[in-house]
Amino acid sequence: MLLAVISDSHLGAPSPWLESVYTRHLAGADALVHCGDITAESVWAFFLQHPNFHACLGNCDWTLGSQLQPVARLSLDGLNIAVTHGFGPRSEVPRRVAQALGPEADLVCFGHTHARYFSDEHGALLVNPGSLAEGSLALLTLEPGRRPACRFVDI
Template identity: 55%
Template sequence: MLIAVISDTHMTTPGAWLQDVYEKHLAPADALLHCGDITTPAVWSFFMQHPNFHCVRGNCDWDPALVDELDPMLSVKLGGLVVGLTHGWGPRPQVPEKVAEAFGPKYDLVCYGHTHARDWGKRRGVQLCNPGSLGESGSLAHITIGPDGALDCQFLQGPPRL
């Protein structure tokens, strides 16, 4: 199973750049996870075209439609694994530790954003993934769940947004 993970798009409208990234890197994935700061209902609606799209609210998601529809934390089952999804909070150096503590070891994978910095590592026994900022640097992650439940992460660099 292939999971595409993105975060921190910080866009008002989905333009040609985002369409290109979607077609090349996101649409082929079995699941698409967005770790918050999607910022507008237009961008949220754009990603809803993916048949297995999950998104959480970030600290920049102030639009009432997003506040009403998106939770700050989410749990989903993907490829037989329990996956947690959140944006993150607090001072950036402390975010991975806070996220790992909030979800705990019952999760096989926790994806988060907020820091705009890529992360693939374990904290408190929890495998964490931060894809970096899609909107700022074109960064995203592809996570593969193997037949035995093993996780592998590849960070991809899309073209910078102009």
Template identity: 45%
Template structure:
């Protein structure tokens, strides 16, 4: 199973670049997860074209539409229990804040908010992953993550770089 993970698109409506990225990297994934800060209601409608789309609400997701998007989510895919949240708190500690909020019993924690890629393992705890920002990175690396899920194992992560 392939899971496309994106975050922090910060668009009010889809543009031609996002549409091309969707066709190339997201449409063929078995599952698509957005970790918040889609920003516009049209973005939610756009991503819902994927048959297995899951999202969480980010701090920049406002308006009535955002009330229907959960702040956190738990998913189990191929036996891997994952928690997803946009993130909050001091940027250098967002990974820990989110992981601590979910607590024990998770294999993978997904978060956004920082606009920077991150992958780290917590000793005797979960793998923690931030795909960075698809279109507005703070580390110069626009992109996303693709997870290869295999039954009862941690996913294999492939970073997808989005060229300018």
């Protein structure tokens, strides 16, 4: 199973660039998660075209508070996945999300720092795809009973 993870799109509206990224990298994924800071209802609506789209509330998602929660939870290929934006000082975000969500999740997807991250050094398997607005996303291959493999994509 292919899981596409994006975060921090920071777009005011869908654009030809976003449509191209979606077609080339996201549409074919079995699931798509957005780790917050979508920033516009029209961009959120654009991502809803994916049949297995999940998102959480970011600190810049002022107009999406009624549609999104701070944490989204899903199960894919036997993995419990938590999706959050992240909180606190950027240098502390991986540790904080691991402590808050790691005990209940096999994989925690987060954003906020705009920095790519894939590690289990804080006691939970964590992935941050970097910022979509800055040209980064992550593709994870999920196989039952195996540690997910992560590939970062430069857009």
